[in-house]
Amino acid sequence: MQTLSTALIQVLGSVFNLTGPGHYINWGFIQLSVANLIVIILMVIVFFAAILIPFRRHGGDDR
Amino acid sequence: MTIDTDLPSNVAADRPEDADQLTAKLRHAAVAALPPERLMPDRQPAYVASWIYVFGILTMSALAVVILTGIVLSIFGPLWWHVSSTGHFVNSLHLWSVELMFFAMVIHLWGKFFMAAWRGRRRATWITGIVAFVLSVGTAFTGYLSQQNFDSQWISTQAKDGINSTGAGAVFNVLNFGQMLMWHIVLLPLIVGVIVAIHVLMVRLRGVVPPFAPPGEPVTSTEPVTIGAATEGDES
Incomplete structure (x- = not known):
């Protein structure tokens, strides 16, 4: 278990290198970190998915 | 409140002679405003069958985890959450449940704004x-x-x-x-x-x-329905 978690940390660490300063996007006076931008994009995707993906309904009538 | 030495503990309420008491008035007002079937309903209107309605309860579920992990953190203190593995884990649960709470809360807010x-x-x-x-x-x-x-x-x-x-x-x-x-x-x-x-x-x-009426269809009432007066096809 310890070996598995260590290996997982190494794999994730190679994909997401968090050593060093963060990345930022500048647009006029607006400064936005790439991490926050990714979260905002994910929220927009989940918002539209929640509207478009059908919801499985239970029961026979509407109430 | 009237003191009654002969009163069994299971009949302490709703005597006609106590109708003017503050406790009776408060209880009747609370039950009239929020009867149990409205407070914990078994069913919801048909339009609630959408994933966009899930994010309110998801926000509250994440809030429950935030509060529970916060209680654990407050019991053991900063040294524990900075040094021990279990402390790190609970600290991370506290942080990520907050992240999830805001994630769900913002989508809940967007959904309710556009509705x-x-x-x-x-x-x-x-x-x-x-x-x-x-x-x-x-x-x-x-x-x-x-x-x-x-x-x-x-x-x-x-x-x-x-x-x-x-x-x-x-x-x-x-x-x-x-x-x-x-x-x-x-x-x-x-x-x-x-x-x-x-x-x-x-x-x-x-x-x-209720959702907005589709184009060309008559506008339905958005008013809340009174319990007991609801009929098939009403929106509440």
């Missing part, structure tokens, strides 16, 4: 939701200040100028760790809890707002 969820005498529901959102931002902010690490030092020194420019720094000193910790673990959770409880009670009282 114009304040329609049909639901303004109090909308306003309590907005107040809960703003207070949650403040609670998260004081949480970052309470971490007791370089991150919290950096955030507090950056935030002090912003707070001081508003004049609030005179009573809300972000460099005062003890004050920020008390705001984070006592005052703000208490206020957020009360506001969220009122928000949920307002949802139960007024019901979930």
Whole structure:
């Protein structure tokens, strides 16, 4: 278990290198970190998915 | 309240001669406003069958995890959450449940904004939701200040100028760790809890707002339906 978690940390660490300063996007006076931008994009995707993906309904009538 | 020495404990309420008592009046008013079937309904209108309606309860579920992990963190203290593996784990649960709570809360807010969820005498529901959102931002902010690490030092020194420019720094000193910790673990959770409880009670009282009528179809009522008067096809 310890070996598995260590290996997982190494794999994730190679994909997401968090050593060093963060990345930022500048647009006029607006400064936005790439991490926050990714979260905002994910929220927009989940918002539209929640509207478009059908919801499985239970029961026979509407109430 | 009348003292009755012969009264069995299971018939302490709803005697006709006690109708003028404050407890009887409060109880009747509470039950009339929120009868049990409205407080904990078994069914919802057909339009609630959409994933967009899931994000309110997802926000509250994440809030429950935030509170539970916060209680554990407050029991064991900063040394534990900074040094031990279990402390790191609970600390991470506290952080990531906050992240999930805000993620779900923002989608809930977007959904309700585009539904114009304040329609049909639901303004109090909308306003309590907005107040809960703003207070949650403040609670998260004081949480970052309470971490007791370089991150919290950096955030507090950056935030002090912003707070001081508003004049609030005179009573809300972000460099005062003890004050920020008390705001984070006592005052703000208490206020957020009360506001969220009122928000949920307002949802139960007024019901979930019906969607807009499709183009060309007659506009349906957005008014909340009175319990007992609902018929098939009503929106509540």
